[in-house]
Amino acid sequence: MRILVLARVRLGVVAVLSLLTLSACLLMAGLPRVLQASYDDALHGALWKASASQVDLTVQTESRGADLHDPGEFAAKDARIRSLLPSRLRPLVSATGQMSAKTYDTPVYQSNGLTYINLGWLSDGDRRVEWIDGRAPGKPGVLRWNGSEIPLFEVGIVDEARTTMPLQVGDVRILGESDQMAVKIVGVFRAKDPGARYWSHDADVLHVTQVQPPGKQELERRTTALIPASGLAVLSGATRHLVYSWTLPVDPAAPASLDVPELRAAVEDYGRLIPVQMAGNGSPYELATDLPGVLAGFGTALGAAQTVMFLVLGGLLAVALGVLVLAVQLLTERIDHPLALARARGGSLRQVAGAGAALVAIAVAPAALAGWALAFLVPGPVPWLAHAGPALVPLTAVGYAAARLAVTHRTPLHERRDDVAAARPSARRITLEVLVVGLALAGAYLLRTRGLTTGGLDPFLLLVPVALTVAAALITIRCYPLPLKLLVRLAARGRLAVPFLGLTRAARARSASALPVLILLPALAVSVFGTVVSGGLSTTQRLASWQSVGAPIKLTSPVELPPEAIERVRKVPGVRLLVPAQTASAQLGYSGDRAQIIAVDLAQWRRLLDGAPISVPAVASGGSGIPVLVSHELRGRGTFDIGWYERMKVTTAGEIAALPGFYTRGKFIVLPFETNKRPGVNTLLIKGDADPAALLAATGQPAAQLTSQERALDAIKDDPLTGTVQDVLLISTVALAVYALIAVAVTLVIGAADRARALSFLRTLGLSDRQARGLTVLEILPLILITSLAGLALGLGLPAALGPAIDMSAYTGDLTVGGYSADPVMPAVLAVALAAVAVLGAYAHTAISRRRNLGAVLRVGDLA
Structure with a gap:
C-alpha cells in the first residue's frame, strides 16, 4: 500500500497530528526540566536563607590539655579533616575555610557572674576586621597579681562593647574566679563586611550578648575579644573551657535537588566518621552542622512540590x-475507506493495520523527536520524566492506530450503522470497566493509608489520579445517556422536533464519544484541583501568619520596657490599640519543674484580634486562687503554687492546646495581667498601621524586635517552592484549557461527516438553518455539560481522595491545610469556554453544511 500517497491526500490531518505530537513532547520533556531547575533554585535559596552556621560543616573539639599552640598545627588538622570528606560532599565544600580557638564562660573577676570576656583567635580575623581605635593586639606577657605572675593577653574588642560592657582602650581586666589570667584592651575593631555569611559562626565576636537571668534585674553581658596567633602559645584548655573549630564552608549554589537524599546520608556518614578517625589523647572531635536538618526541611517542601508536579504532569x-488519540482517530477515519477497499481485495489484517500504523508513525515520530530535541533548549537538569513522557506519546499514537484498525478491519466490508441504536456493551467490557473502577478506589485507599514512600518521587502517586480519572470517565460514559433518555421521553411529548432529534442523537452517540470524556474530564478535574489547592493554600497561609504572630504587630524586648517607653509606643501615629504583656518562666510548686508563663489581659487581646481568623479564650472567674489557663501538659492540677516574682496560688480555669504568637506546645500558663503589683512588660501587642521603625525607636531599646502578621505572611509566600507550585498550577491550567478546547474542536470534526449527512436528510424535509444550528448544539452540549459536572466533582474530591499525599504544610508555615475551598470562577470560565467553542463549532459546521450540495452528500437511493 502506498503510504506516502495516503499522507499526501490527508496532509491536513497529518499536519494536525504532527503539531499535537510536537507540542505534547515539548511540554512533557520541557516542563519537568523547568520544574527541576526551579527545585534547584529553591534549594539554593533555602541554603542561602539559612545561616552559615547551620549549613557549613564545622568540626569541633574541646581542648583538655592537648593544646594547639601554632596555626600550623591547626592547618595540619584541617588537611586531615578535609581528607575524610566523602566524595559526595567534596564538590560542595570550598577550598578555603576558617579555624578558630575560643574560650567560653570566662567571667570577669568579682563580677557576680554578670560580665564575661571570652578570648578568641580567628585564622583569618586580620582580613575580616579593621581597627578603628588603638592597635592590633601583640604578643602576650605576664602580670603580677596577688603575689604571682599570671598571663596577660593583649586583646581587641568590638566597637559595640565600648558602650554596652563598658570597656575602653587601656583597660585591664582579670578573668576567672580561681585560675586567673589578665587581658589588656589595646584596640577596637569593626567588621569590614558585617553582613558576610562568615560572621554567622562568630556572632559572639561581632556582637555583645545581653540576657536577663531569671529573677534578676541586672543584665548578663558577654563578649569575645580577639587575640593574635601568638596568643595560642599561652592559651590553654587545662584550666578553662577552650574549644577548637574547623569550618568547611558549603557553597549554597553547588547542591542539586536530585542529590538531597544522598547528601543527607553523606553528612551523617561524615559525622560518624569524624569521632573515629580524629580520636586522640584529648576530647573527642564531633561534627557540628544542621545541614541534614536544612536538607530534611527542604526535602519535605520538595516532596509537596513534587506531589503537585506528579499530579499535574499526570x-x-x-x-x-x-x-x-482523538487526532489519530480522525486520521484513521479519513483513511478508513481505502483501507477497507484494500482489505476487501485480499489484503491481510496485518497489512491493513500496519499501513495505518505506519502512516501515523510518519506523522508522529519526527514530531516527537523534534519536540524532545527542542526541550534541550530549556535550561535545567533532565529527570527521567523528561525522557519517559516524549517516548510514551508516539508509542501511544502508533499503538492506538494499530489496535483500532485491527479491530475495525478484522472482517472485510465492515460497514455498519451506529446511529440507529446505542450499542450494548459486552459482559467482558463491563467486567473490565468495573475492575478499573475498583482498582482506582483501592489505589486511592492505599495512597491514603500508606502515604508517600519515596519523598514525593512516587510513581504510585502518578498512577492513582490517572486511575481515578479513568474510573470517573467510565462512570460518566455509562451514566450520561440515562438522563438524556429521560429528556428524550419528555421531548417526545412536545410538538417541537429539534429538541427530540438533538437529544436522541446525543443519547445514541457513537462509542467514540468516550474519547472526549476521557479528555475533558481530566482537563477540568486537574484545573479544579489546582484552583482548590490554591484556595486552600492562601487561606491557610493567612491563618498561619496570624498564629505565628498572634497580633497585627508584636513587639518584644529582652529587657523590661518602662512605662514611659510604653506610652511613647502608644502615641506613635497609627497605633489604634496596644495590649501590654509579660512573658517569663516560673517554678511549678517547689520542684525543679518549670513552665512558661504570660501575663496578659485576654479581654483586650480579643478586642485586638477582632476580625482576625484567630482568637483567644476567656478565663472563667471563681475559685480560691488566681484563675489561669494552662496547656494540656498541665491538665488536672486544679489549684497549685507557682514561683515567679513571689509565691502565688493559681487555679486552673481552662485548658488550651496553644497560644497564638507565643506557645504551640509544652508547658505554659496564661495569667491575668494584673497578677503582679508591678508588671515587668516585655511584650506589646499592637493593632494599627504604624511605621515599624517608629515603633522600635519609641521603645528606646536597641535589642527590641518587631514582627507583624503582614511580614509573616510575606515570608511564607516568598518561599521559592511556593512560587514554583503556583507557576505549575498556572501552566497546567492554561495547557489543559487549550487541550480541552482542541478536544472539542476535533470532536466536532470527527462527527462532521455523519452530522452533515443527517442534516442533509433533514433539510430535504424542510429543516431550516436555525433549526439545524439548534439541533447541532443539542447534540453536542449534553456531553460537554455532563462531563464538566463530572470533572468539577472529581477535582473537588481529589484533595480528599489523595489524603496525606498532598500535604502542603511546607507552604503554610508548617500548618496543616484543614480544608480546601473551591473557587468557582476558574471552573465556570473553563466550562463556559468549552460550551462557547461547542456552540461556535456547531454554528460553523451548520454554515459549512448549508453551502454543500445535497447531491454531494446523499447517494443515489438514499431518498427512495
Whole structure:
C-alpha cells in the first residue's frame, strides 16, 4: 500500500497530528526540566536563607590539655579533616575555610557572674576586621597579681562593647574566679563586611550578648575579644573551657535537588566518621552542622512540590494522550475507506493495520523527536520524566492506530450503522470497566493509608489520579445517556422536533464519544484541583501568619520596657490599640519543674484580634486562687503554687492546646495581667498601621524586635517552592484549557461527516438553518455539560481522595491545610469556554453544511 500517497491526500490531518505530537513532547520533556531547575533554585535559596552556621560543616573539639599552640598545627588538622570528606560532599565544600580557638564562660573577676570576656583567635580575623581605635593586639606577657605572675593577653574588642560592657582602650581586666589570667584592651575593631555569611559562626565576636537571668534585674553581658596567633602559645584548655573549630564552608549554589537524599546520608556518614578517625589523647572531635536538618526541611517542601508536579504532569499526560488519540482517530477515519477497499481485495489484517500504523508513525515520530530535541533548549537538569513522557506519546499514537484498525478491519466490508441504536456493551467490557473502577478506589485507599514512600518521587502517586480519572470517565460514559433518555421521553411529548432529534442523537452517540470524556474530564478535574489547592493554600497561609504572630504587630524586648517607653509606643501615629504583656518562666510548686508563663489581659487581646481568623479564650472567674489557663501538659492540677516574682496560688480555669504568637506546645500558663503589683512588660501587642521603625525607636531599646502578621505572611509566600507550585498550577491550567478546547474542536470534526449527512436528510424535509444550528448544539452540549459536572466533582474530591499525599504544610508555615475551598470562577470560565467553542463549532459546521450540495452528500437511493 502506498503510504506516502495516503499522507499526501490527508496532509491536513497529518499536519494536525504532527503539531499535537510536537507540542505534547515539548511540554512533557520541557516542563519537568523547568520544574527541576526551579527545585534547584529553591534549594539554593533555602541554603542561602539559612545561616552559615547551620549549613557549613564545622568540626569541633574541646581542648583538655592537648593544646594547639601554632596555626600550623591547626592547618595540619584541617588537611586531615578535609581528607575524610566523602566524595559526595567534596564538590560542595570550598577550598578555603576558617579555624578558630575560643574560650567560653570566662567571667570577669568579682563580677557576680554578670560580665564575661571570652578570648578568641580567628585564622583569618586580620582580613575580616579593621581597627578603628588603638592597635592590633601583640604578643602576650605576664602580670603580677596577688603575689604571682599570671598571663596577660593583649586583646581587641568590638566597637559595640565600648558602650554596652563598658570597656575602653587601656583597660585591664582579670578573668576567672580561681585560675586567673589578665587581658589588656589595646584596640577596637569593626567588621569590614558585617553582613558576610562568615560572621554567622562568630556572632559572639561581632556582637555583645545581653540576657536577663531569671529573677534578676541586672543584665548578663558577654563578649569575645580577639587575640593574635601568638596568643595560642599561652592559651590553654587545662584550666578553662577552650574549644577548637574547623569550618568547611558549603557553597549554597553547588547542591542539586536530585542529590538531597544522598547528601543527607553523606553528612551523617561524615559525622560518624569524624569521632573515629580524629580520636586522640584529648576530647573527642564531633561534627557540628544542621545541614541534614536544612536538607530534611527542604526535602519535605520538595516532596509537596513534587506531589503537585506528579499530579499535574499526570493530568497533562492523560489529556495530551487523549487529544492525540482523538487526532489519530480522525486520521484513521479519513483513511478508513481505502483501507477497507484494500482489505476487501485480499489484503491481510496485518497489512491493513500496519499501513495505518505506519502512516501515523510518519506523522508522529519526527514530531516527537523534534519536540524532545527542542526541550534541550530549556535550561535545567533532565529527570527521567523528561525522557519517559516524549517516548510514551508516539508509542501511544502508533499503538492506538494499530489496535483500532485491527479491530475495525478484522472482517472485510465492515460497514455498519451506529446511529440507529446505542450499542450494548459486552459482559467482558463491563467486567473490565468495573475492575478499573475498583482498582482506582483501592489505589486511592492505599495512597491514603500508606502515604508517600519515596519523598514525593512516587510513581504510585502518578498512577492513582490517572486511575481515578479513568474510573470517573467510565462512570460518566455509562451514566450520561440515562438522563438524556429521560429528556428524550419528555421531548417526545412536545410538538417541537429539534429538541427530540438533538437529544436522541446525543443519547445514541457513537462509542467514540468516550474519547472526549476521557479528555475533558481530566482537563477540568486537574484545573479544579489546582484552583482548590490554591484556595486552600492562601487561606491557610493567612491563618498561619496570624498564629505565628498572634497580633497585627508584636513587639518584644529582652529587657523590661518602662512605662514611659510604653506610652511613647502608644502615641506613635497609627497605633489604634496596644495590649501590654509579660512573658517569663516560673517554678511549678517547689520542684525543679518549670513552665512558661504570660501575663496578659485576654479581654483586650480579643478586642485586638477582632476580625482576625484567630482568637483567644476567656478565663472563667471563681475559685480560691488566681484563675489561669494552662496547656494540656498541665491538665488536672486544679489549684497549685507557682514561683515567679513571689509565691502565688493559681487555679486552673481552662485548658488550651496553644497560644497564638507565643506557645504551640509544652508547658505554659496564661495569667491575668494584673497578677503582679508591678508588671515587668516585655511584650506589646499592637493593632494599627504604624511605621515599624517608629515603633522600635519609641521603645528606646536597641535589642527590641518587631514582627507583624503582614511580614509573616510575606515570608511564607516568598518561599521559592511556593512560587514554583503556583507557576505549575498556572501552566497546567492554561495547557489543559487549550487541550480541552482542541478536544472539542476535533470532536466536532470527527462527527462532521455523519452530522452533515443527517442534516442533509433533514433539510430535504424542510429543516431550516436555525433549526439545524439548534439541533447541532443539542447534540453536542449534553456531553460537554455532563462531563464538566463530572470533572468539577472529581477535582473537588481529589484533595480528599489523595489524603496525606498532598500535604502542603511546607507552604503554610508548617500548618496543616484543614480544608480546601473551591473557587468557582476558574471552573465556570473553563466550562463556559468549552460550551462557547461547542456552540461556535456547531454554528460553523451548520454554515459549512448549508453551502454543500445535497447531491454531494446523499447517494443515489438514499431518498427512495
